[in-house]
Amino acid sequence: MGQIPRSALLLGLAGVLPFLWGALTTLMPAFGLEMSGIIGSRFIGPYVQLYYGAIILSFMSGVLWGFATKAEGQAATAGYTLSVLPALWAFFMTGGGPVTASINLIAGFIGLLLLDWQFWRMKLAPPWWMHLRVLLTALVILCLLTGIV
Numbered sequence: 197m198g199q200i201p202r203s204a205l206l207l208g209l210a211g212v213l214p215f216l217w218g219a220l221t222t223l224m225p226a227f228g229l230e231m232s233g234i235i236g237s238r239f240i241g242p243y244v245q246l247y248y249g250a251i252i253l254s255f256m257s258g259v260l261w262g263f264a265t266k267a268e269g270q271a272a273t274a275g276y277t278l279s280v281l282p283a284l285w286a287f288f289m290t291g292g293g294p295v296t297a298s299i300n301l302i303a304g305f306i307g308l309l310l311l312d313w314q315f316w317r318m319k320l321a322p323p324w325w326m327h328l329r330v331l332l333t334a335l336v337i338l339c340l341l342t343g344i345v
Contacts, residue, residue, distance in 0.1 A: 242343030
């Protein structure tokens with residue numbers, strides 16, 4: 197596996213910030229309540245994590261679709277088919293309250309990591325891809341766990 201390009205690493209870590217913010221405002225309820233009055237309750241606690249998590253799973257479907265364009269024939273068909281799964285998972289599995297939705301998002305991000313590995317194994321993703329994806333997935337899951345416990 198190659199070294200993660202600096203820009204990809206920094207932008208990937210920046211993409212984790214809404215999850216971290218949600219975790220912070222969940223772990224510090226008084227701060228979360230204060231911020232709720234300033235920026236609205238949708239942008240604190242598990243709510244920002246759930247909304248943003250669904251967006252990120254959908255975004256990652258697009259990334260995987262892009263990887264699938266590098267394949268041909270049946271491999272391309274399989275890649276396109278697999279690439280839509282994270283977005284569909286987010287659409288169907290993020291209802292039912294914050295705890296259930298958080299659990300389902302964690303499952304979705306674990307599933308996404310498996311898809312990342314599959315695309316990487318097929319050499320459709322860059323050599324450094326799994327280094328980045330394991331790091332980001334671990335951070336996202338740790339943040340989402342704050343909405344469960």
